[in-house]
Amino acid sequence: MLLATDKRSFVSVPIDHIDKIWPLIDELVDRALRYAHGELTKDQVKGYLKSADMQLWAVIDEEEKKVLMIVITAVTDMPNFKVCRVALTSGGSVGMWRIASEHIEDWARSQGCQRLDAYTRPGVAKTMKRSGWTQLYTVIGKDLGDGDGQTED
DSSP: OBOSSTTEEEEEEOGGGHHHHHHHHHHHHHHHHTTTTTSOOHHHHHHHHHTTSSEEEEEEETTTTEEEEEEEEEEEEOSSSEEEEEEEEEESOHHHHHHHHHHHHHHHHHTTEEEEEEOOOHHHHHHHGGGTOOOOOOOOOOOOTTSSSOOOO
């Protein structure tokens, strides 16, 4: 899947290539996890990718042998339909994200998904409206402590 230039490609990374590409995406995963509010660790992400519970997509600059952007998805069976959820993104530009999302949409349809959704920051959400995305809901959170019924002071 080619992007704007011949030296950049958007690819789905097979699970047997996760260990090989990991050194190239390690920093991008770190950056994405800064916005994950502690819900996932890097080791958990890697484990989910290797078990195919999550999927790794990447924009690769073939000439420079560099990963410019990653997108990590997970297919979720909801009670009424399947959703392909964009769990993490890092790097690239909104333009790259738009092109990547078109390819992910095609793949998600082939998996039987009826919706593609993403947790994202407000600025990205606003920009993605031009590509047919709509805001489905707003997620807010409140820390409840360590789960033992006690809140932290």
